[in-house]
Amino acid sequence: MQQVDFLVIGTGIAGLTYAYKMAHRFPEKKILVLTKAAADETNTKYAQGGVAVVNDPEHDSFEKHIEDTLIAGDGLCSKKIVEIVVTEGPDRIDEMIALGTNFDKEADGDYKRGKEGGHSEFRILHHKDVTGWEMERALLEAVATCPNIELIKHCFVIDLITQHHLGYLVTKATPDIECYGVYVLNLRTNEIETILSGSTYLASGGNGQVYRTTTNPGIATGDGVAMVYRAKGRIENMEFIQFHPTALFEAGLTGQAFLITEAVRGDGGILRNKDGEAFMERYDARKDLAPRDIVARAIDSEMKRTGTEHVWLDCRHFELEKFLEHFPNIYEKCKSIGIDITQHMIPVAPAAHYSCGGIKVDAWGQTSIRNLYAVGECSSTGLHGANRLASNSLLEAMVFAHRCFEQVSKKALSGELNEHHYKGAIPEWNAKGTMQPREMILITQSLKELRQVMSDYVGIVRNNIRLERASKRLDLLWEETEQLYRSSKVSPQLLELRNLITIGYLIVKGAIFRKESRGLNYNTDYPEKSALVQNVVL
Structure with missing residues (x-):
């Protein structure tokens, strides 16, 4: 047990x-x-x-960025939060530049600026x-x-430590749930450690790996959201999963797909169907953007x-030199699989993205739990509403x-942070009666089933x-996995599953409760928006 x-x-x-x-x-x-992985993964x-x-400011304004964000969010953004993020953003960018981030510049020294879907x-x-x-x-x-x-x-952080671990009954209705720290599986020693802290800050990322194909890396398994839900914290709007329209299609690929950034369409890339038709004009006046x-x-x-299984992104009219300057990694990836742009x-197809x-x-x-904070993709701030505007996520973070x-x-500085009066009472992790799982297929097959269910039934x-x-x-998968969890020594694979x-449960429940089509939640049984605009809090 250590204190930080x-x-x-x-x-x-x-x-x-x-x-x-x-x-x-x-x-x-x-x-x-x-x-839980390498520092940069x-x-x-x-x-x-x-x-x-x-x-x-000569060509753009806070008002325009705010309006673009609100339109993309389809009525569910918090205008106050949108204003905060947009107006405070430039100072945060300046700090990143001061730390040595190199954004591309024009010959005259001004920054190169791209345009993506939804931006004016x-x-x-x-x-x-x-x-x-x-x-x-x-x-x-x-x-x-x-x-x-x-x-x-x-x-690998297993769980948040709250009053629950001191023997108290903790429910969603419990006032002043407190976070004292975390239980952690040290993958180098295979030991479970207890870490206590006056404040805990979750920046645990996204959950794209719940789907069969995603632009997210393998570590994006929703650990932070799941831990907070188990600790009886408030979760909202999980039904709004953004599928990036243009992940590189590779036949038979599951897991992480290579992203073809929206900036390619911002620079003039055109989506075409199998007949070569530029089809986006039939769906929206903004076409590919x-x-x-x-x-x-x-x-x-x-x-x-x-x-x-895919559509096409046409970049054949681009000047090669400019494409290589802006998209060198996309060019090399395409070249590596025999595509000369x-x-x-x-070939592109949508993949779970954000x-x-x-x-x-x-x-x-x-968060709704004292001394616990959450930032980045694991959080719901009110910025994105029902659909995130492209390239707003790094700014929000x-x-x-x-x-x-x-x-x-x-x-x-004021001494408000919890001083951990319960330090001596917090128990060490109890693995009594557990054993190594004898068959990994119990985990790997359940993961396959989960991803198939989510992709086939809870997609775009x-x-x-x-x-x-x-x-x-999902109810059946949950029962089977909880039984395995209670009887097995924990492993990264079991924890991620x-x-x-x-x-998956939170996404499905959110989608069931939202009896309308809004933003990223499109339900053919409720094709219209509801007059009642509200968040789904679980």
Whole structure:
């Protein structure tokens, strides 16, 4: 059992930004950062397109960015939060640039700005087609200079520690649930450790691995959301799963698909069906630059209508030199599988990409559990509403990391943070009566079933029969997995399966409760929007 001053879970942009700022504000205090994989294996790393920000007042304005975000969110955004993120964003970008992030520039020294679906102006700052990787690099280098930050890799957080572990009955109705820290499986020693902290900060990322094909890396298994739900914290809007319209289609591929950034369409890429028709004009006046929910549904419709597994992204009219300058990794990836973008169109299909819902937080990142904060894709701030505007996610992570930093700093300086009076009473992890699972197929097969159910029944287009079937199958998977969990020694595979089943349950329940089609939740049994605009809180 160890005690730290500030505990951070996750090493993407949300986690590292917060850790770096806390380290400088409190040089005498210890900040512990945990990640279950390598330090740079995060959703941030795979963010290609860039970060949306208003820093060209001559051609753009806060009002335009706010309006674009509200339109994309289809009535469910919190206008107050949208205004906060958009107006505070430029300062956060300046901080990232000061830390050494290199955004692409024009010959005259001004920043190159891209345009993506749903944006009315060119405002996407980028570093070629690996913007997230570049921001992650700068942050990791900055964190490495802080002697009071300890970054431990290959540590899997199992559960949050609350009053429940002290023997109290904790329910959703329990007032003042408190987080004291976490139980962690150290993958190097295979031991389970207890870590206590005055504040716990979740930056655990997304949950795309609940689907058969996703742009997310293998670590995106919804661990933070699942832990908070088990701890009786509030979760909202999980039905709004954004499918990126253009993941590279490779026959037979499951798991992580290569992303073809929306910026390619922003630069003039055209979606075509199997007959070569540019079909987007039949679905939306904005054509290929409509918001992602509209483009993904249009592609899904074309694939079903023509009986194909993908559509095409036509870049043959691009100047090769400019394509290579902006999208070198996409060019190399396509080339590696025999696609010459000057001669061939790129096969693309939608893939699970981003969770717009998550752990419900306030304007300072505070969850419904005391001393527990959540930022980034695992959180639901009110920015994205029913559909995230392209390239708003990195901006949100930076803004809320800073707001959490301000809030926790204030509490630390005033002595408000929990002093852990229960330290001696918190039990060590109890693995009594458990054994190593004898057959890994019990885990791997359940994971396959989960992904098939979610992809076939809870994808881009849904209906009540599919959702009911998904619900029944998930109930059975949950029962089987909980039985295995109670009798087995924990492993990363079992923990991730358990978390993903919880994520699937939350997505399905949210979709069942939302009896309308809004944003990313399109239900053919309720094709219209409801007059009652509300969040689904679970």
